[in-house]
Amino acid sequence: MKYERLERAVVDQNLAAMSEWKLGADGISISKSFKFRNFVEAFSFMTEAALAAEKFDHHPEWFNVYSRVDVTLSTHDAGGLTEQDFRLAKAMDKAATRRAS
Numbered sequence: 001m002k003y004e005r006l007e008r009a010v011v012d013q014n015l016a017a018m019s020e021w022k023l024g025a026d027g028i029s030i031s032k033s034f035k036f037r038n039f040v041e042a043f044s045f046m047t048e049a050a051l052a053a054e055k056f057d058h059h060p061e062w063f064n065v066y067s068r069v070d071v072t073l074s075t076h077d078a079g080g081l082t083e084q085d086f087r088l089a090k091a092m093d094k095a096a097t098r099r100a101s
């Protein structure tokens, strides 16, 4: 399935409804830093997010140190942001909510 890049106004609209996700300086990605109680919580979040990523066929760039997971989402095939990025972002927010920080 081919996803089309979203217009900037639609990106802004999506971001306004989400908590702590920021548009990258490049304008083609969104990022958020997730904080957990410890490494086990962070890694279990990553496991759940990885399964969602496989299901959606849409994969994150991320960086983990101990209890922190920095996530950047972009649709490489489209050269920018698509509905897939927001779909995965929302799944990640849900997974994080189930693990108190």
Ligand SMILES: C[C@H](O)[C@H](O)[C@H]1CNC2=NC(N)=NC(=O)C2=N1
Residues within 6 Å of the ligand: 057, 058, 059, 060, 073, 074, 075, 076, 077, 078
């Ligand atoms: C063939 C496969 O559907 C594509 O390579 C998918 C896989 N996961 C992906 N993940 C992300 N973040 N961007 C993509 O463009 C992308 N493309």
